[in-house]
Amino acid sequence: MQQRKDSNRRPLSNNLMWFAGSVALAFFVWVIATLDSDPIQERNFLSIPIRVEHDQGVIITEQRTTTANVRVRAPQSTLDQLDPDDVQVVADLSQLGAGEHIVNLDATVSRRAQPDTTPRRISITLEAAQEKLVPVEVTITDALPRGFEIQGGSPILEASQVLVSGPQSQVERVAAVQVILNLSQRRNPFTDDLRLIPVDVDSETVDDVAVEPSTMEVTVPVQARSDIRQVSVTPNILAGTLPEGYALSSIEYDPQVILISGTPDALENAPGTLFTESIDLTDRTSSFSLNAAIEIPNDRLFVLGNQTVNVSIGISPLLASRQFDRVPVEAIGLNTTYQATMSPREVTVLMTGPQNLLDTLESGELRAVIDLNGLSEGNYQLSPDVLMNMDQSMLTNISVLPAEIDVVITSINTASS
Known part of the structure; x- marks a missing residue:
């Protein structure tokens, strides 16, 4: 009875072995056929950006290598469907603190493939992040024209402090942020949105830090000084004395505007234009220049600065x-x-x-x-x-x-x- 059971099992075992062998052979034939029709190839993807992942509280302060070349090995049909956006390179600095680190690059491809990077490792330096509030200072590079002043003495800032952030070593250098103003051509109140510049105690610009906000609205209430008045000045040229047969071809003079000061009532009643002393053209047959004194109509008024006007007169024959x-x-x-x-x-x-x-x-x-x-x-x-x-x-x-x-x-x- 036992011999009969063994004899029945033997053909079944033989059949299973033949079936397994057939499946393996079929798989081997399929692999060979697939490789022949879709061979494994390699393709290089150049200058793929390296994405750096790190924990909060640290900042990258040095990273010499920012891109990598990736060699992808895959069937030709897969490579044909890939573009650079399908390839990513990551440098994982998670759980790493401040300091210089040598980290491996991990390349991934959106499709089934074998990537490899060049270089395989890069150096990245991390530094502790820091932020702090610093005061806003106004730096005037060129002053207002004479006779004008800022009402209240200083510009009006939108805020007195701003937040700077960045690497600890750089943030610690920041003593203030500056607003730069050039007032040389300003004669009226104005408001402008100006860039904030982080500086150290020596007023040198500090790089690699962020300022929030990066700009600030500044209002400068410019007004004329009450004790000074701006008036025009005109050369008093006696054109009727020009010799016959000649004509005035040009008149240039500087300054054209002057500042006067004096008692309040004298300033209030001062004319809008002052004249120079008379300029006689008798016997003048060619162009010439001279300094003409400014005539003051009231002894309670006086000119601030130069008391003369340089006049250049062009004369040409008719x-x-x-x-x-x-x-x-x-x-x-x-x-x-x-x-x-x-x-x-x-x-x-x-x-x-x-x-x-x-x-x-x-x-x-x-x-x-x-x-x-x-x-x-x-x-x-x-x-x-x-x-x-x-x-x-x-x-x-x-x-x-x-x-x-x-x-x-x-x-x-x-x-x-």
Whole structure:
């Protein structure tokens, strides 16, 4: 009976072994087929950002390496579907305190794959975080123009303290935050949103700290001083004394605004414009500069600062145009073996320049000259030059009508035969 049971079990065992072998063989064949159709390959992902994880209460103060290269090994079909966003690199500093740490990089891929990083480890320095309240100070780099002041003596700040935070060593250096004001062009009240700058006791900027808030609204109530008044000043130029034939071409002066002070009633009744002493232009025929004294209409008033105004006056001659007819044409430079015939022998000259110079010029002082130097026999059309006994650089235009002269040069021997 026992022999019969053993004989029945033996075929069943044999069948199970054959079945297991068949399954293994089928799996092996499937793996081989899969590898042939979708082989394992490698792909490099460059400059993947390293995400650093650390506990609260510490701050990263030094991290020389911020990216890593990741080599991913996976089937080709998987690699084809990956992009850099699917790859992450993490440096885990959890439960690590302040100090320098060498940590492993852990790369993960959104799909089934084997990643490896280069480098595999990086150095990161942590420092204890700190925050504190510091006062806000106003630093004025350029003062208000003379005659103006800040009502109440100082600008109005939105808050007197702000919070700075960051690495302990840097936060401990911060003595205050500064608001920088340039008031050199301010003459009216204003409000502005200005950046807050953390500084140490020597007013040097402290880096790597955060200021909250980073900006602050500052109001500066600028007003005119009650004991000083700003007035315009104008040069008192006697234009009627300018010589005939000349005109004023420019007037420049500095300062154009001055500050005066005095008794309250004198300031209140002071004119809005003061004048300089009279500037006489008699015999002035060219531009010049001078310092003119400011005239004060009331002995209870006085000028703050310089008592004179620097005045630059431009003077130029009046321009006019004049026509000179029947100016004879002369030939110069002709070889003695030739003779020249010119047509026409008289021209009209038009000139534009200073009126006083043209009025003194006579037509007999003009010569229209044609230079025949180096020319041989032939027919020519030449432009004459105008010569005169005066400086032509002061003239703005000289025109000759007609502009060209017909010139025929012949040999004297040919002409006599």
